[in-house]
Amino acid sequence: MNISIIKIGGNVIDYPEKLNEFLYLFSRFPGNKILIHGGGIMASKFGESLGVMPEMVDGRRITDKDTLDVVTMVYAGLINKQIVAKLQHLKQNALGMxxxxxxxxxSIKRPVKTIDYGFVGDIKEINIDLLETxxxxxxxxxxxxxxHDKKGQLLNTNADTIASVMATSLxxxxNVNLYFCFDKAGVLIDEKNDNSIIPLINEEIYSELKKENVIHSGMIPKLDNAFSALNKGVNHVWIGKAENLLLAAKGKLSGTTIEKHKYDLY
Amino acid sequence: MNISIIKIGGNVIDYPEKLNEFLYLFSRFPGNKILIHGGGIMASKFGESLGVMPEMVDGRRITDKDTLDVVTMVYAGLINKQIVAKLQHLKQNALGMxxxxxxxxxSIKRPVKTIDYGFVGDIKEINIDLLETxxxxxxxxxxxxxxHDKKGQLLNTNADTIASVMATSLxxxxNVNLYFCFDKAGVLIDEKNDNSIIPLINEEIYSELKKENVIHSGMIPKLDNAFSALNKGVNHVWIGKAENLLLAAKGKLSGTTIEKHKYDLY
Incomplete structure (x- = not known):
């Protein structure tokens, strides 16, 4: 089976018009597909209205009991069901989960080492039979x-990680391709210039770009994650803007495609 | 296929211990089953925390845009996913929807006559193929x-009605049985005495009990609803306490069983 896994984040979800535009493009995306979404700033906004303030340690959010309730309501309730209803209107037989x-x-609740992240789950197993069915x-x-941990506890889990682990399991x-819709046009040479996209990165190019400090800081874990997926059998990983998703599906240059080997060049 | 449709309301959902006890009994309920749930007071509580006050007209809640967001978060997010996680722990392969x-x-948005109920849906069609699969x-x-209306709009719909319409469609x-878990032990002769249960009601008994004013006010729409389901082919309808659900499944007297014909008596 050819399967495309597409991940969208807050940059799309937080703006109804952008979300509608994305869902229209997504509905025209060909073949078997799975949509993965996070929650964006909506969860923080509702949390604050309920008096549940985001607690951060070393730049990472801690998921206490109240925060878990808020993200469950916002991710699994509001956002997931609005997306499903809109996709149904677009004649896509969406089912939210x-x-x-x-x-x-x-998943299992992340073990406490120096930091207690609270109700955060590290993925152990994907039910690929269910996805196939x-x-x-x-x-x-x-x-x-x-x-969830299969012991009755829901757990907050990073959507990028879900997308990667699901892709590698499938x-x-x-034959799996992975698409990350992002707030930038792709991996950029100059991060302030959307026209400076690096269209294709393989392992050799990646190590050179790191050496030259073109790729640095926040982009490194993202790309490491992408190469990890490729090393586990994912066909290719694409990073780009949501509005360019259909171009990517058609194999047109539109963001950054990450492939394992040099000889995979177009 | 034999299918049991079981509906629980706020009297079970609002109390974690009662919910856990119910879910354990439900997990032991034999055969094919579908669980339908409402939201209880939790939606009102979260709504008030968010500054969304319940607006009532003639004793009925109006679902404006903000209220719809709240019920979507609480019903489809918090409550549904907590129930699913707990059932998964009980080795039930639950999938929330x-x-x-x-x-x-x-469904379709209820047409405005004298009252505009807002985003409330009247059911038009149940996808029984999906349930069968x-x-x-x-x-x-x-x-x-x-x-939802299949045009992208989510709609708030009474859980009792969903249970009845789903039962009659299936x-x-x-072969469908319908169970309403309720805050009373069944249909009572004296509504303050849980020991005064009427164990079996058929159409003849029902009209007599109405004539004698034993059954009145709020109980009448519930029973009319039950008889409507029976007239459309549902096998039997049971009304009773959640904790007596397993007794009901075993055919033991435990609440009120509503059947169509006199000769259906045990």
Missing amino acids: TGADGNLIR MLSGNLLPVVCAIT ATKH | TGADGNLIR MLSGNLLPVVCAIT ATKH
Whole structure:
């Protein structure tokens, strides 16, 4: 099976017009597909209205009990169901899920070392049988950033990580491509200039770009993550703007495509 | 297929201990089953924290845009996913849904006559193919009181109505029983005495009990609803306490069973 996994984040979700535009493009994206979404600033906004203030340690959000309730409401309730309803209107047979639904994603609560992240889940297992059954039955999984431990506890889990781990799990049996919709046009030489996209990165190019300090700081974990997926069998990883997703699907240059080998160049 | 549809309301959902006890009993309930739930006072509580006050006209809640967001968050997010995670722990392969997911329940926004109820949906169609596929695939649908119009709009829909309409739709092809878990032990002769249960009501008994004013006010729409389901092919309807659900499943007297004909007496 050819499967595309597409991840959208707050830069799309937080703006109704952008979300509508994205969902229209997504509805025209060909083949078997899975949509993964996070929550953006909406969760923080609702949390603050409820008196649940974001608690950060070393720049990372701590998920206490109240925060977990808020993200469950916003991700699995409001955002997931609005996306599903809009996709249904676009004649896409979307079905929204957390990792608890059908035991789609089992994780474990992150062990406490120096920092207690609270109710945060590290993924242990993806139920690829369920995804195969859904895709074969023409159902489109829309998955939000909540998982469970199969012991009754919901857990907050990074949506980028869900997308990567789901892609690598499915890649053991299928031909999988991974698309990250991002707030920039791709990996950029000059991060202030959307026209300075690096169209293709492989391992050799990556190590050179790191050496020359073109790729640095926040981009490194993203690309490491992408190469890790490629090393585990994912076909290619694309990073770009949501509005360029269809160009990417057609193989047109539109963002940054990350492939493993030099000889994979177009 | 034999299918049991079980509806729980706020009297179970609002109390974590009661909910846990119910879910344990529900996990032991034999055969194919579907769980339908509303939201109880939790939605009102969160709404008030967010400054969304319940607006009532003639004793009925009006669902404006903000209220719809709140019920979507609480029903489809918090409550539905907590139930699913707990059932997964109980080795039940639960999958939580709104009516938008897989186009399970299509409704239309209630037309404005004297009162504008806002974003409230009247059910038009149940996707029984999807339910059949899920039950055959050993997935347990957990359905909350949100539907959609297939034009991108989510709608708030009464959970009792969802249970009845789903039961009658499935009854066209299957052997369906309907269970309403309630805050009283069943239909009572003396509503203050839980020991005064009327164990069995059929159409003849019902008209007599109404004549004698034993059944009155709020109980009448509930029973009319039950008889309407029976007239459309549902096998039997049970009304009782959540903790007596397993007794009911075993055919033991435990609440009120509503059947169509006199000769259906045990």
